[in-house]
Amino acid sequence: xxxxVKKRIKQVLKGDxxxxxxxxxxxxxxxxxxxxxxxxxxxxxxxxxxxxxxxxYVNIETFNQKRKFSTWLFRIATNLCIDRxxxxxxxxxxxxxxxxxxxxxxxxxxxxxxxMPEDEVENMELQETIQKEISKLPEKYRSVIVLKxxxxxxxxxxxxxxxxxxxxxxxxxxxxxxxxxxQLKSL
Amino acid sequence: xxxxxxxxxxxxxxxxxGDITSEHEQKLKNHLQQCEDCQHHFHELKKAxxxxxxxxxxxxxxxxxxSVMDRLPKEKKKVGVERWLRHHPMLTAAALFLFxxxxxxxxxxxxxxxxxxxxxxxxxxxxxxxVVPEGEVVNGDLTxxxxxxxxxxxxTGDVTVINGKQYLASAGTVTGDIKEIDAAFEWLxxxxxxxxxxxxxxxxxxxxxK
Numbered sequence: 001x002x003x004x005v006k007k008r009i010k011q012v013l014k015g016d017x018x019x020x021x022x023x024x025x026x027x028x029x030x031x032x033x034x035x036x037x038x039x040x041x042x043x044x045x046x047x048x049x050x051x052x053x054x055x056x057y058v059n060i061e062t063f064n065q066k067r068k069f070s071t072w073l074f075r076i077a078t079n080l081c082i083d084r085x086x087x088x089x090x091x092x093x094x095x096x097x098x099x100x101x102x103x104x105x106x107x108x109x110x111x112x113x114x115x116m117p118e119d120e121v122e123n124m125e126l127q128e129t130i131q132k133e134i135s136k137l138p139e140k141y142r143s144v145i146v147l148k149x150x151x152x153x154x155x156x157x158x159x160x161x162x163x164x165x166x167x168x169x170x171x172x173x174x175x176x177x178x179x180x181x182x183q184l185k186s187l
Numbered sequence: 188x189x190x191x192x193x194x195x196x197x198x199x200x201x202x203x204x205g206d207i208t209s210e211h212e213q214k215l216k217n218h219l220q221q222c223e224d225c226q227h228h229f230h231e232l233k234k235a236x237x238x239x240x241x242x243x244x245x246x247x248x249x250x251x252x253x254s255v256m257d258r259l260p261k262e263k264k265k266v267g268v269e270r271w272l273r274h275h276p277m278l279t280a281a282a283l284f285l286f287x288x289x290x291x292x293x294x295x296x297x298x299x300x301x302x303x304x305x306x307x308x309x310x311x312x313x314x315x316x317x318v319v320p321e322g323e324v325v326n327g328d329l330t331x332x333x334x335x336x337x338x339x340x341x342x343t344g345d346v347t348v349i350n351g352k353q354y355l356a357s358a359g360t361v362t363g364d365i366k367e368i369d370a371a372f373e374w375l376x377x378x379x380x381x382x383x384x385x386x387x388x389x390x391x392x393x394x395x396x397k
Contacts (some may be wrong), residue, residue: 016270017259024252032247041265046248053255112342130238149239174200180235187238 005069012060024053027070030151033079037146038081040135050082067160074151075161079145085139106140126187133183142177148173191225192218199229265393292375304331309340315351321358327371328363 005026011019024102038043055076056063064074134142147158155173159166201207207215216373219226246256257372272279302315309323317331319340329336335351338359345363346353353365370376 002189017256018270020259021252021256024255028247028251028255029244030253034247036245037242046251046254048245050251051257057259126238127242130242134239134242145239148243149236150242170200170204173204174197176237177200177203177232178196180239181231184238184358185231186237187234 001070006065009060009063009065009069012057016046021056023056023069027073028053030070031073034074034077034146034151035081037077037131037134037150038142039084040131044084048080049077051078055080068157071157071160073161074147074153082139082143087131097187110179129187130184136183137176137179141172142181144169144172145176145180158176189337191222195222195225196228198230199225201254203204203232292378304334304336305329319359347377 005023008019008023012023028049032045032049035049035052036042039045039048052073056073059076062070076079133149134145144158145163147161148155153161155166155169159169162169195218198211199209201277202215202226219229257336259321263324296384304312305316305328306326307327307329309319309325310329311316311318315330315334317327317336319329319336319338319342321339323340325342326344327338328347330347330349331351331353332349333339333351333393334348335353336346336348337354338346338361340359342359342361342363346361346365347368348366349368351367353367355361355365
């Protein structure tokens with residue numbers, strides 16, 4: 001996998017765009033997932049995820065090939081998400097509502113496509129609630145929680161992605177967990 | 188509750204991160220057995236994590252890759268050509284073959300721009316015209332390149348004129364065929380035919396030897 005990624009990156013560096021399409025295929029779900037969990041909104045997530053890939057393509061020369069491509073790519077994506085969250089902070093609560101509605105339409109779409117048993121629908125509602133609670137986390141806790149528990153990345157990699165010391169990542173994971181504990185204990 | 192050592196919460200988190208020391212882990216376990224509040228706290232933490240982890244993995248929209256590719260700055264033409272060549276090796280090989288084939292055929296065509304003809308003592312040359320004089324007999328085939336041929340005598344084989352004309356006088360006789368070749372295409376055809384003919388003759392001679 002890593003060898004294939006390295007090969008594709010070399011092709012992209014030579015100017016081959018179709019090699020980049022393969023990289024997008026490989027990582028689109030993970031990048032989209034990070035963005036969706038960070039932003040809690042499908043449209044915004046798609047927009048930011050696309051932007052992340054475009055930035056990666058444009059700045060591919062700055063990528064250090066000795067390192068992991070996914071770390072670099074996720075870093076671009078999380079930075080874009082954090083920027084977006086900071087920009088919309090003043091009307092945060094309004095947006096949270098919108099985010100919830102977005103999630104609803106998304107899940108009802110899925111439910112329409114694939115026939116869901118009753119308990120699945122219930123599960124969808126629960127998922128929506130969880131996403132809402134994740135969206136309520138302050139952005140500095142949200143990013144570490146998403147990377148740790150949704151992308152299931154090791155703390156060391158999270159520290160590289162977010163460009164902060166391991167100790168800081170740990171502290172944020174701890175605080176994020178405590179915040180989630182308080183928010184989700186009634187469930 | 189008030190008696191709980193403060194570091195217990197930290198130990199819980201270290202435990203959840205998977206980097207707790209065995210000494211701390213022992214302390215935490217001992218404490219949890221005695222303290223219901225901490226047990227509850229620990230349980231809630233694990234429940235919160237389980238909830239977050241239970242969120243199903245969502246996929247990017249179907250047209251995601253295309254949308255990204257559409258938004259990328261345009262690539263250089265050269266790369267597109269190179270990639271096309273890489274993806275169509277058979278066509279590339281065929282194109283290369285054709286290129287070299289036509290090259291070599293035209294090279295042999297151009298090599299023969301000089302006036303030349305089959306050597307025979309009976310022949311007389313007048314201004315790029317090969318003349319078979321009256322009364323003379325040329326035994327075998329006669330080929331003239333880039334010149335005309337005038338036959339007043341006799342040729343006991345084929346007469347081939349490449350890039351030229353042949354005049355057969357009323358008294359002249361040719362026992363074989365008379366051919367005029369002008370265009371490059373005909374020249375190519377002639378090359379192929381004579382090649383095939385040579386091959387057949389060679390094959391026949393091989394058979395004869397047996």
